Amino acid sequence: MNRICILGGSGFVGHRLVSVLSKRGYPCRLLSRHPQRHAELKVYPGVELVKVSQFDSPSLQQHFAGCQSIINLIGILNETKKASFMSTHVALVDQIVEAAIKSGATRLLHMSALHADAGKGSSEYLRSKGEGENRAHTHGGSALTVTSFRPSVIFGPGDGLFNRFASLLSLSPGLFPLASPDSRFAPVYVGDVAEAFARALEDSSTAGAHYDLCGPEVYSLKELVRYCASQLGIHRLIVPLNPSLSRLQARLLGLLPGKPFTMDNYLSLQTDSVCTNNGLLTLGITPQSIQSHVPRYLADQGYRKRFDRYRKVVE
Known part of the structure; x- marks a missing residue:
């Protein structure tokens, strides 16, 4: 079975995605700086929590070993002294792609944001998200098959909305x-976002695609x-x-x-x-209200x- 390594798996979307993938029988390796804070994720069969002190290419390559697919859910809404938009949304993506290729992984699912645009984004958040998405697709080359997702604001139990x-x-x-x-927003349900990731993982025709995800x-x-x-x-x-x-x-x-x-x-x-075009419908998912x-x-x-x-x- 395809082993999946997830960055950001302990977050809001990550919790739901781990549940969905575990039910499908996928073994999941979750990388976290503080795995002891997320012991509840161990209730899902096949879930492995791994402590990571640094998210650089050599460390990530080591943790990606044995994983065929990588999922990147890491993102921030505001900058801090420790994390800027560029370091989180762009530089980290470069490290992930490099490590994934060197470790032998062949698939990357990447979380972007609706209307992320490196050149025309209205905010630094959207511009950095767009740049990171571009790099994931271009730097992956022929070695790494990349699919990205651009959700509107996400709602569900424990949301920030x-x-x-x-x-x-x-x-x-x-x-x-x-x-x-x-x-204006088209709030999208966290369960639908997780399902989109899972279906893309199982469908080779999603290779190279960028999916906008919106509610109804x-x-x-x-x-x-x-x-x-x-x-x-x-x-x-x-x-x-x-x-x-x-x-x-x-x-x-x-x-x-x-x-x-x-x-x-x-x-x-x-x-x-x-x-404009809802990727949930393309993936055969009926958006929930x-x-x-x-x-x-x-x-x-x-x-x-x-x-x-x-x-x-x-x-």
């Missing part, structure tokens, strides 16, 4: 100022926040911010610990995250209970 807005809405005191309220419906950011509030059963006055105030909010929040919203995030929002999943996992997280406790304290 609805869960984040749920927390912010629960804590906000009546008014909710929202930057770039008219930016398009929403503005304002509509997504309103939907989240309605599922929580709470009322907030959403205040749409114009471009000037949106940029000001990005500059201010970008100074806070954790950088909840940055100028680069704002620039990414200037490009609508919607598909937010209505099919979001109400259940927001309820399971207990945001409504936290809001009720907060309201009692205020009253």
Whole structure:
């Protein structure tokens, strides 16, 4: 059976993908700096957690040994002192491709981003994602068959979309100022993204392809926040911010610990995250809607209970 080595397998998409691949009988090797933090992944048959201190080509080549396929899910939304967009989305891809070829792997599945474009991306995030995707395909050459995936914003249990807005809405005191309220998205379900990876792995016709991945419906950011509030059963006055105030909010929040919203995030929002051709349909996958999943996992997280406790304290 094809052994798969996964980078970023302990993340949001990685958890779901490991589950999907394990059920299909694939042995998976997950590389992580802190494998002890992800012991729950060991419940899946055939999963091997490996500690990696450095993600350079020699180290990766050693860990790729015996794996026919490599999956790269690593990405960041904001830069830190330890990780820049270029080092994470471009330089690391070069290291992965070099190590994969030298180790004898023949397949690479690469996570990019919708509308990633090295030359025309509206943000450094999108430009670096585009450059990394280009390098994965071109540097792989004839030795490495590459398929890349470009999802819109991904939702599902544990996501950084609805869960984040749920927390912010629960804590906000009546008014909710929202930057770039008219930016559009086609949220795609994490299970559909994982299924796309699995099907591509099993279909040689996907070699060299770039798949845009979107959900079945398009929403503005304002509509997504309103939907989240309605599922929580709470009322907030959403205040749409114009471009000037949106940029000001990005500059201010970008100074806070954790950088909840940055100028680069704002620039990414200037490009609508919607598909022209949905790769899920090409792969035979019917996209699932937010209505099919979001109400259940927001309820399971207990945001409504936290809001009720907060309201009692205020009253």
